[in-house]
Amino acid sequence: MAVATRIDPKTLFTPQEWASLSNRSTWKGLALIAHAWVVILAAAAVAVIWPLTIPLAVMIIGGRQLGLAIMMHDAAHGALHKNLKVNDWAGEWLTGGGLHRYRPYHLTHHKFVQQAEDPDLVLSAPFPITPTSLRRKIVRDLTGQTWFKQRFGLVRGQLAARKAGEPLWPILKAEIVRKRRLLIGAAVTIALTAPFGLWWAWFVLWLLPQATWLQMITRLRNIGEHACVAKDERDPFRCARTTYAGPIARAFVAPYWVNYHCEHHIFMHLPCYSLPKAHRLLLSKGLGPQMEIRGSYMEVLRLAASKRPPATFAAA
Template identity: 25%
Template sequence: MARPCSIEGPLRQDFINKLALVRVKTYGQGDMSEKRTPPVIDWYRSPISSELFKQLHKRSDWLGLVQTGGFLVIVASTGCLAYFSWTQGWPWPVTVMLVFLHGMVSSFHTNGMHELEHGTVFKTKALNAFFLRVISFLGWINFEVFIASHQRHHRHTLHPPDDQEVVLPVKILKKHFYQQGFVNFTSLWWHIKYTIRIARGKMETPWELYCYPPDGPQLRIPPVRWARTLLIGHGLIFAVSVAMGWWMLPVLTTLAPFYGGWLFFLCNNTQHVGLQDNVPDFRLCCRTIILNPVFRFLYWQMNYHTEHHMYAAVPCYHLKRLHEAIEHDLPPSPNGLIATWRQIGGILRRQESEPGYQYRAPLSDAAERRY
């Protein structure tokens, strides 16, 4: 069984840091630097008809704009409202509430980056690339590093050492929610140090060296370039704001990913925690949950996480339809965040007394016979 993870310092960039500041388990430096060929995993995928397969994989610039543009409109609207409240001298509790609301929606930049990184949101590649950079900049995310790691995560989901993006078991405590759900100074400080390090071309952790080996220096150019873009861009925002006296501007741009993250925390930490590793079945290592339409939209439909792993090329706006098509072949999905965290809480409590315990999601009799 995998060792418990530390929750204090992330190894993966923004996606893990802002999830729960979970540090995935690292194997020895020598282990990760060894030349090895990862095994090919024969993943089970719930069958769908060829016609439905084609329909679900169709990308749409219009639907992509609805998701991406709609999300950015919400971010811009909450930011403008908070700025207006500050400039007009509204009561300070109102301004604080509006700033916090802006941070809450801005926390989901991570999920937008994730979907755009898959290249499935827009039919037009240039639109994917453009909005990937916009959202990554707003979220302080080095999407180049994320891509290198996330490709391996999908191929070898929860199969260490070939997936170190998520390594089970993960320990989540109430204090982590309070630390990260309101004002997350730890994440801000980590991002600054991390981005400076990558901008200097310093790949240090075993997983970084595995994704960016020393004998491939050309592979490091894109993440280094983007890290420098983040530092220069956010540095300019801060400098202009100080010069012009626009104190609220950096709060609503540069600092926005680092406060109000309570909803993001509750959504994103549900994906794999407490489930099984080293199994070739996404139904056992991924968790789908049912959310209301507003939360689903902010979360970029990633509540359908089992479906996303089964068919990673399906655009996020088709995942609900995919879920409905294969629901009969999936474990029961918790309905809402309260039900989901009751399930997760029970698993985590049992793991305290049984460190090797992993929750096995119930499958149909036919599916169980496969094992």
């Protein structure tokens, strides 16, 4: 097992620089969670008032759903709040949940990044792919096929493997338990909105963004982070990628500084709001050429879809 190489931050930063980077705020992480929810509610309210804005709302809400996942990710590293009990509670209950299942999985990714034991290697290993293949993946994301497979693939497999006469209820019960937060959230939201004639709001303004736009930008994020990075790469400056993101990309694709992924892997316990400063300090120390950096997500997509399709020959 080839454990990922670690860098002592003291070899790169002064004590004052590192203290300013590694300080965990008691309010910034919670404020970012609040910001994500406020944006979601504001976009939903505008969409209810002006239904023509629903497509835009789907993109905005999907982007903030990813933002909540980023906050849960920070909590997995103990970086969301200075108090670890508050950190874990907020990461589990204010971001959509799943922290306690996600943490061991994700820390294994950091321990063995780009190595055979990396559980996320399957996400980056296929790249580069052909442009046609990438388009097919994006279409599956935007049409909900990816979401359906991820959410219901297990129960579909269990139902398909069920023997004749085997009871159905235990399989369905286990699936209900796994989906209980989704079901409770749906029931509460529908109960609160239905008296106002907005029974559809949860389906259109929460489930639809989650099943479509969130799936696509999660794929784009995964591609930006590790696609076309060499397998078995041990250099901590090269095993993950930072992708520059302008205002539009930050609003719809890469919220809350998730694009600074190289810095995150070098210093995985830094809060997300410290990553831009860490990036600037590394550049100021002349380390930019050693790092895996790309200028935009479009540049990364061109790299990820750079595989040439097999040549075809016309019949003589």
